Amino acid sequence: MAEEEVYRALFEQSNDAIFITEEERILEVNPQGCKLLGYDRDHLEKISLFSIFAEESLPDFQNAMRVTLENRSAFFETKFKRSDNSVLDVEIYSLALNNRRKTILITARDITLRKESERLIQKEREILSALLEKSLCGILLIDASSHKIVDVNPVAIKTIGKSKREIVGNICHQFICPTEVGKCPISDLGQTVDNSEKKMINARKEIIPILKSVVPVTIEGKDYFVECFIDLSESKRTEQKLLQAKLDAEAASRAKSEFLTNISHELRTPLNSIIGFSDILYERLYGDLNEKQLKYVSNISVSGKHLLGLINNILDLSKVEAGKMELNYSEFSISSVFDEVKSTISPLAQVKNL
Numbered sequence: 001m002a003e004e005e006v007y008r009a010l011f012e013q014s015n016d017a018i019f020i021t022e023e024e025r026i027l028e029v030n031p032q033g034c035k036l037l038g039y040d041r042d043h044l045e046k047i048s049l050f051s052i053f054a055e056e057s058l059p060d061f062q063n064a065m066r067v068t069l070e071n072r073s074a075f076f077e078t079k080f081k082r083s084d085n086s087v088l089d090v091e092i093y094s095l096a097l098n099n100r101r102k103t104i105l106i107t108a109r110d111i112t113l114r115k116e117s118e119r120l121i122q123k124e125r126e127i128l129s130a131l132l133e134k135s136l137c138g139i140l141l142i143d144a145s146s147h148k149i150v151d152v153n154p155v156a157i158k159t160i161g162k163s164k165r166e167i168v169g170n171i172c173h174q175f176i177c178p179t180e181v182g183k184c185p186i187s188d189l190g191q192t193v194d195n196s197e198k199k200m201i202n203a204r205k206e207i208i209p210i211l212k213s214v215v216p217v218t219i220e221g222k223d224y225f226v227e228c229f230i231d232l233s234e235s236k237r238t239e240q241k242l243l244q245a246k247l248d249a250e251a252a253s254r255a256k257s258e259f260l261t262n263i264s265h266e267l268r269t270p271l272n273s274i275i276g277f278s279d280i281l282y283e284r285l286y287g288d289l290n291e292k293q294l295k296y297v298s299n300i301s302v303s304g305k306h307l308l309g310l311i312n313n314i315l316d317l318s319k320v321e322a323g324k325m326e327l328n329y330s331e332f333s334i335s336s337v338f339d340e341v342k343s344t345i346s347p348l349a350q351v352k353n354l
Helices: 002-013 031-037 055-071 112-134 154-160 233-282 291-321 334-351
Strands: 017-022 025-029 073-081 087-098 103-110 138-143 149-152 196-201 207-219 222-231
Touching: 017 031, 031 103, 055 073, 055 087, 055 103, 087 112, 112 138, 138 154, 149 154, 154 222, 207 233, 233 291, 291 334
Parallel strands: none
Antiparallel strands: 017 025, 017 103, 073 087, 087 103, 138 149, 138 222, 196 207, 207 222
């Protein structure tokens, strides 16, 4: 009698739901079973055992009952349907008490929170896997304590130049990060690496410039570093080409300016002589000239001055490019401009009898 009382007390006070069943009937259920399903004892002892299972779980449960009768016990997971139609994940241990009458003891434990946690962890893994696979930058997942590379995405594999099997398991600062042991910028020196220009070693032992960020994360209670990087090799080469092109352009501009300055000065010297001597002849300081001679001498002087003005404009262009040009406003005679143009083109017109 005392032993029966002990078993009854264990049955009634258990934190797990306990059912004693015979085929589809529930013979007995403890208070925790009633609480778990949301029914009172009388209701449960009147309904079919199969009705407390979610429809999709019923075939697996029936198979588990057959296994229990064959092997005397079974351990499996299934789903209960509560009175409010909500579904619970449960872990079940079944024990055959009487094979002839198909009497089975079923102990059920609610594992809904655990399963939900597992689903969340699985979802996080899927998200992390998608990020690793689809990211346009290289990503390495590194164990924070051992510094071993745990995972690597396709972009990082391509940049490093080794297969995933060859990369995973290596200690990062001995493999791709040119850092001495014990001097890891993150874990040893406590530095923050966020969009920082660093270096990486590839399979050919080449130093690759990268833009790197490292973020500490905790996954399933374990600490990791997520290292993201962008290969700057191409941008560095482009930057070097642009810099060289800029230097070449500046050198060409200086050469052009020097050429214009030199040629302009070389042209101005004889032009000043031509203008000076033509003005002397026009002023008849050394003898008289007839009307035609005066006209031609005047044209020589005007054309020379016009050419000198063009040369001065070339020098002004050099000043503009150097950012030293100043604009000065002044009044001028339109008729004198027309006279200058006329004196310039008149000889050409006379040659062609125009």
